[in-house]
Amino acid sequence: MLPLPYEWFIGKRYLFSPRKDRSVSVITWISVCGVALGVIALIVATSLMNGFRDNLRQAITGSLPHVTLFSWADRMTEYPELQPQILNYPGVQATAPYIFKQALLTGTRRPKGALLRGIDPAKETQVTNLGLFLRQERYSPSPPTTAEQQTLSDEILARLSHPKAKEGGLQDGIILGSNLAQQLGVQLGDTIQLVSSDQRMTPVGDVPRIKKLMVIGFFESGIAGYDEVLAFMDYRLVQKVYRMQNHVTGLGVRLKDPEIAQEVADELRAEFTDFAVSSWVDENKSIFQVMQLEKIGLFVILTLIVVVAAFNIISSLIMLVLEKSREIAILKAVGATDKSVRKIFMMQGVVIGLIGTCSGVGLGLTICWALATFDFIDIPPGVYPGGDRIPVLINWNDVLLTTISSFLICFLVTIYPSTKAAGLQPSDSLRYE
Secondary structure: OOOOOOHHHHHHHHHHOOOOOHHHHHHHHHHHHHHHHHHHHHHHHHHHHHHHHHHHHHHHHHOOOOOOEEOOOOEOHHHHHHHHHHHHHEEEEEEEEEEEEEEEEEEOOOOEEEEEEEEEOOOHHHHHHHHHHEEOOOOOOOOOOHHHHHHHHHHHHHHHHHHHHHHHHOOEEEEHHHHHHHHHHOOOOOOOEEEEEEEEEEEEEEEEEEEEEEEEEEEEOOOOOHHOOOEEEEEEHHHHHHHOOOOOOOEEEEEOOOHOOOOOHHHHHHHHOOOOEEEEHHHHHHHHHHHHHHHHHHHHHHHHHHHHHHHHHHHHHHHHHHHOOHHHHHHOOOOOOOOHHHHHHHHHHHHHHHHHHHHHHHHHHEEEEEEEHHHOOOOOOOOOOOOOOOOOOOOHHHEEEEEHHHHHHHHHHHHHHOOOOOOOHHHHHHHHO
């Protein structure tokens, strides 16, 4: 085993041995704590931002597919032939037809406009996360477990099926956004009227087509813009109400990785030029751009905590240089080079940064685990899409970037004091000894 260079031995004694000036030791530990706190803040903040972003994406894809291939005129008839072609694309997991229509819904209160989405109840959960957001009561105080939610969504979607309702002699059903149901003043089992924009001829003139529907469930994503306007029906029933024959608006596409939605959308756009193609990124670009900018700004701001702690390292090392000026002069008098003296003090700054960074990473990951595991904050239902628990998603690239940035800052701030120590002249320090 090779012996350590004498620079490391001396640097270790300077760092950990008792000193005459206790203020230097205090500043050193303040520096370690400052670096650790900065790293903790960075890891926890970025993990929370990632969690909110992922949660928002899940809420968005709860009602919308990752990619949509659609016709502006609602005249897509060849969708059975298109589905196998789209499934052959790399990264595509499933497809399902859908219809988008505007409708007027009337309940016990004033009528409300809604965006009606016709879906295939048997295939929709393969394309979107709709099943995760279906409820039988609005803003339930205790969210269902995964198994309970699966059973609940299966029951609601089975009840939504138009052919099954017709066979069982049941009234056709509709799923309303939770806020939309509140504005209409309806509860589970109530009957509402759907007034379509399509009209029919009568002896007294053109009148709108009206369909009575039973409220069989609620859609609760936590996003006000969706919960206030969205309603879901079986697409075959929508075809009948709007006299669309066998037409649909388009196909929804689910991907194995939602992050490649833009690339897949570009490929489909180039292949199927007769149809329009969009992705969940295109439809919500401004939201996620704002969140990305906020994350970058938060990272920069919290990095300043590490920078402030790093300036404490400079203070500690400069005070140490002044305290050890006599020892430095003796070392240089017996042959120590400027490079060796510089190494002694740079090693101390590196050790302070290493201890602060590693302890900060460990504590930050522990806090993230605790936030994801235990309910420290009771969040009322419906406040945000994640339910009643703070969302935490650890991105290991962010953790690595935080670790490298912290260590690099701590290393850079050692350059000035270590250069100052290396520039001390033995004659100046020993002149009055």
